[in-house]
Amino acid sequence: MEPLGYDELLLIYDKIHNVHDRKSFYQASKQILKVACIHLRELDIGFPDLLKDVLPSSPNMVKFKCNKRLSNTYMELLARSCPNLRDLRLGIEEDLDPHKAAYELGEFDFNDDGLCVVVNACSRLNEVDLSGRLHVGDVGVASLLQSCTGLTYLNLSGCASITDELFKLIGKSWSLRHLCLGGCMVSDLGLEYIAKGNLRTCLQKLHMDKCDNISKNGISSLKQMKELTDLKLSNCGVNITDSEILALSSIKTLEYINLSWLIDAANISSSHMDSSSMEPSVVNLAGCKTLTSVGLCSFAHHPRLKYLSLFSCHDVSWKDVEYVVSTCKSLVYIGLSRRIKTPMPKEGFNMSYYHHNWRTIFWK
Structure with a gap:
């Protein structure tokens, strides 16, 4: 009979609802879990408590996904344990209140410090999703862009702490293909930084739903994007009208365009x-x-x-x-x-x- 693998152990753990029973199962299966994780390449985990044993036993992991709150302590553990990461998916599934973001153990969701530790240790990251992480700001994302020069996908949707200064750095990227900024505080100036930098020659997908600070000047600057095939401007407020949409007509490469819920486009x-x-x-x-x-x-x-x-x-x-x-x-x-x-x-x-x-x- 073959020993239980990581997936099987996680399924069993998921079925146990009593906190004390979970702790007992965890202690009993700890050694099995460590052995099962040696060859683990991808991890999608909803129980951060398990990370302190799973991560140190997973040196070959290339994809990590967690949509729960993670403290800086766990981010540091991830950085030490998994230097070969290529794909980091930390988009959170719940809306975090920045004033009530205390973690269950008394710690906060990770911030720029935690992100910097990971990206400095995992410089070969290609795809990163930080959507909904309210404590991530300019410093953390700037460190990501500087350390991971091969980054092709970046999702910053709902990262309300980032500013136009960051978009100046994003605009300098030669590698990004897909950029998500849904709900961000990007303004016309930030959009101009994106459209006038190196990014104009490589970005293919730009998603900016619920970005209601942009207007004609910002939209007009997108005409300089040479490879843009997919543009999302849904729910971008009252500043997007017919004239702004007409300005997009010169982007001959566009194949997918989402203009849903633009209520002031006549x-x-x-x-x-x-x-x-x-x-x-x-x-x-x-x-x-x-x-x-x-x-x-x-x-x-x-x-x-x-x-x-x-x-x-x-x-x-x-x-x-x-x-x-x-x-x-x-x-x-x-x-x-x-x-x-x-x-x-x-x-x-x-x-x-x-x-x-x-x-x-x-x-x-």
């Missing part, structure tokens, strides 16, 4: 994305309630459009939808609100057949 249409400039294959306009029939019909004959989301866009008619679907040869999916103008199609109508291709119609 009538977004494909005139902002015409075939002489960018030709995105995926367009998300969910929640753009001012979209009219004119705006929707302008998507007709779009050469590359495959996916179009119009959830919560009520001011369009089924006739307009049929016109767009029948003329966009590449379209495979369209999402619609059940409250669009009449006449509505018969209930349950969720497929259409045009140009020898089926289109999926999803109602919400």
Whole structure:
């Protein structure tokens, strides 16, 4: 009979709810756990208490994921134990109140000090997710960028402590391909730093949902991004209007664009994305309630459009939808609100057949 591995031990531990029973099981299986972790390459753990034995026994680990609070002590242990890390996923699943972020053992969630220790020891990191870590600021992320020069993915969503000064350093990166800044306090100045530095030649995906401090000047600077294929600007507040979206039309490389819930964009249409400039294959306009029939019909004959989301866009008619679907040869999916103008199609109508291709119609 083969000895229990790490996964099996963790499953058993997860089924034990009594604190004292957990402690007893942990003590009994400690040695087995250490042996099981020697060849461990990836770890997704929801029980930080186990880390003090798992990490020192896992020198070959390349991917570490934890969505719970971690103290600086655990970050230091991670740095000492796993120098070969390539992928660090620390995005937290709960909203931390910076005034109530005390860890169960009386310690706080890690801050810049804890992050600096890890990135200085693990300089070969390629992908890092710090989303929701409220105590991470400019100093920690700057250390990450300086130590890990091969970084390709960085998620700072919800990191409310970072400032525009950090974006000046981010803009100097030659390696980043995917940058997530959802909910960050980035301003037009920070966006200009990103768009005018070395990053303009390599960044492919930029996600800035809920960044409501940006406006025309910042958006216009994105025209300098030479490799940008995926842009997310959903829920970016009242400063993003038609003129800002029109400024994006010169980004010919864009394939995916998310403009959902831009409530002050008067009538977004494909005139902002015409075939002489960018030709995105995926367009998300969910929640753009001012979209009219004119705006929707302008998507007709779009050469590359495959996916179009119009959830919560009520001011369009089924006739307009049929016109767009029948003329966009590449379209495979369209999402619609059940409250669009009449006449509505018969209930349950969720497929259409045009140009020898089926289109999926999803109602919400």
